[in-house]
Every structure is written in C-alpha cells, then in structure tokens.
Amino acid sequence: MPIDNSEQIAEWNGALGQRWVAMQRELDRIVVPFGDAALKAAAPQPGEQVIDIGCGCGDTSIEIARIVGAAGAVLGIDVSQPMLEVARSRGALANCAHLAFRFGDASEAGLPENIDLLFSRFGVMFFSEPTQAFGHLRKSLRRGGRCAFVCWRTPRDNAWAMTPLSAARTAMGVTPPPADPNAPGPFAFADADRVRALLSGAGFGGIDVQRFDAAVSLGATPRSAAESAVQIGPVSRFVREVGLEHLPVILDAVERALAALAAPDGHVSMNGSAWIVSATNPA
Numbered sequence: 382m383p384i385d386n387s388e389q390i391a392e393w394n395g396a397l398g399q400r401w402v403a404m405q406r407e408l409d410r411i412v413v414p415f416g417d418a419a420l421k422a423a424a425p426q427p428g429e430q431v432i433d434i435g436c437g438c439g440d441t442s443i444e445i446a447r448i449v450g451a452a453g454a455v456l457g458i459d460v461s462q463p464m465l466e467v468a469r470s471r472g473a474l475a476n477c478a479h480l481a482f483r484f485g486d487a488s489e490a491g492l493p494e495n496i497d498l499l500f501s502r503f504g505v506m507f508f509s510e511p512t513q514a515f516g517h518l519r520k521s522l523r524r525g526g527r528c529a530f531v532c533w534r535t536p537r538d539n540a541w542a543m544t545p546l547s548a549a550r551t552a553m554g555v556t557p558p559p560a561d562p563n564a565p566g567p568f569a570f571a572d573a574d575r576v577r578a579l580l581s582g583a584g585f586g587g588i589d590v591q592r593f594d595a596a597v598s599l600g601a602t603p604r605s606a607a608e609s610a611v612q613i614g615p616v617s618r619f620v621r622e623v624g625l626e627h628l629p630v631i632l633d634a635v636e637r638a639l640a641a642l643a644a645p646d647g648h649v650s651m652n653g654s655a656w657i658v659s660a661t662n663p664a
C-alpha cells in the first residue's frame with residue numbers, strides 16, 4: 382500500500398504540534414515513567430548509534446545522547462517542524478555535539494545505516510502503513526540491532542484519557558461513533574497481537590511485549606487537570622469535532638468528573654497503561 386501520512390503530518394505541524402510545544406515541560410513530566418521503562422528495555426550503551434523515532438521536543442533524544450556519550454550518536458527524527466525547533470534549541474543547550482535532529486517521515490526518510498538501536502517514546506503509532514514503516518526502519522539497523530518503544534494500551538485501561546472524554550461526550554449528548562481501533566493515532570498499537578504481527582511482518586525477531594502501568598498526573602487541581610485534558614489527548618480532538626464554542630461547557634463537565642476523583646489535596650492522577658515493546662533485527 383502507498384504510504385500516506387499526510388493527515389498526521391498536518392496535525393503535528395498544526396494546532397496539535399503547537400500545543401505540544403506550549404505544554405512541553407508538563408507533557409515530558411507526565412510521560413517520564415513510561416519513557417524510563419522503555420529506556421530500561423532499550424538499554425542504550427556508551428558508544429552506540431541510536432535513532433529516536435518521532436522524537437518530538439527531544440526529551441528522550443537528549444537523555445540517550447548523554448548515555449551513549451561522545452563516542453556514540455543520536456539522531457532524532459520527526460515530522461513536526463515546531464516540535465523539532467524546540468528539540469534543536471534544547472539539544473544546543475544540552476551541549477551534545479553528537480546529537481542531531483532531522484525533519485522527516487520515519488516510515489520512508491533516508492536514514493543512516495548500521496544503527497545499534499531504534500527507540501521511541503509514543504512516536505510510532507501514527508504510521509498509515511506500520512508494517513512497511515517498521516520494515517524501512519529495520520533496514521537502518523545493524524544485524525542484531527535492537528528496537529524498543531513504548532505505546533499506549535487500550536483506551537479502556539487509560540483512565541487519564543477516557544474519564545475526561547466520557548465526561549465531554551456526556552455533556553454534549555454524544556454517543557461514541559464506531560471507530561477503527563487500528564487507525565493511526567495514540568491507541569493504534571493497543572492490540573499486542575497486532576504489534577507482534579506487524580513487527581514480525583517487518584522482519585523483526587525476538588519480539589517481546591510487556592505491560593507497564595503508571596500514574597498519569599493530570600494537574601494539581603481539578604481545574605488545571607481539566608485544562609490539560611481539553612488541550613491534549615482525545616478531548617482536544619473531540620472539542621475540534623463539536624466546535625470550539627462548546628469548550629466552556631466541556632471544560633466545566635471535565636472539571637466536575639475529575640473533581641470526583643481528586644486526592645484530598647485536589648491533585649488529579651489517573652492510571653496510564655502502556656506496552657513496552659522490544660525486538661531485534663536478526664543476526
């Protein structure tokens with residue numbers, strides 16, 4: 382099938398990318414436990430050559446660059462110009478000469494060869510043709526090279542995403558439309574069997590998929606948590622679908638739902654559930 386990631390590329394260069402840039406510190410803080418679990422599985426070593434797929438604002442690329450050191454190298458690749466701009470300035474501040482960022486669609490861009498490790502924190506679920514994309518990425522690996530990434534499990538087990546969305550839908554009297562669970566997007570890799578099949582179809586071996594759950598901290602108060610929820614994740618998409626004029630009603634409804642779950646000090650934290658996936662390029 383021809384690769385067409387144009388819809389996702391437009392999203393990540395539009396309002397979605399801008400919101401990620403604006404909320405970069407907050408989002409990095411939220412996903413750190415998941416990224417750390419993926420890094421543990423990836424186990425980058427000093428001197429290794431690494432590609433960070435869908436590197437966004439560069440958080441994990443910088444962390445890996447520190448681990449591989451000056452004898453190694455890290456290339457962050459992403460389709461979002463605004464996010465890459467942030468990544469480049471953060472990379473310059475981190476003073477890592479062996480760290481570079483490149484604009485490109487990871488599913489077809491020219492990539493360096495003999496890479497030791499392909500890594501991604503939530504950056505691989507947006508390909509229109511994931512088997513082709515991973516087949517292309519695998520060719521950049523040396524024989525025996527590794528791939529490790531973290532992706533979200535099913536929405537049902539990700540209360541941080543579904544609780545605000547259910548509240549927003551109820552407030553608007555909208556029942557969830559039938560949706561393709563495999564469509565490119567944050568939950569496209571929720572089905573572990575599908576992930577195994579597409580990696581093996583792409584030529585990977587040694588495929589391992591482990592569940593990893595951690596608390597997702599949405600905000601210090603129900604209001605700030607609701608404000609985050611309507612900007613990022615499924616509610617932000619829902620707001621665009623129903624129209625921005627409904628935002629105040631949705632925000633209030635999400636705040637009420639989150640207030641019911643808040644800790645005594647007001648903090649809102651909910652479960653997040655992900656797969657830590659690792660695989661190897663056969664030797």
Ligand SMILES: C[S@@+](CC[C@H](N)C(=O)[O-])C[C@H]1O[C@@H](n2cnc3c(N)ncnc32)[C@H](O)[C@@H]1O
Pocket residue numbers: 386389390393409412434435436437438439440441458459460461464485486487488501502503504505507508
């Ligand atoms: C959920 S964000 C994660 C960003 C970053 N890895 C992090 O953990 O902060 C997903 C990223 O994947 C990027 N992305 C989506 N499709 C892509 C593609 N085909 N090639 C490269 N990057 C892509 C987006 O631009 C975005 O930066």
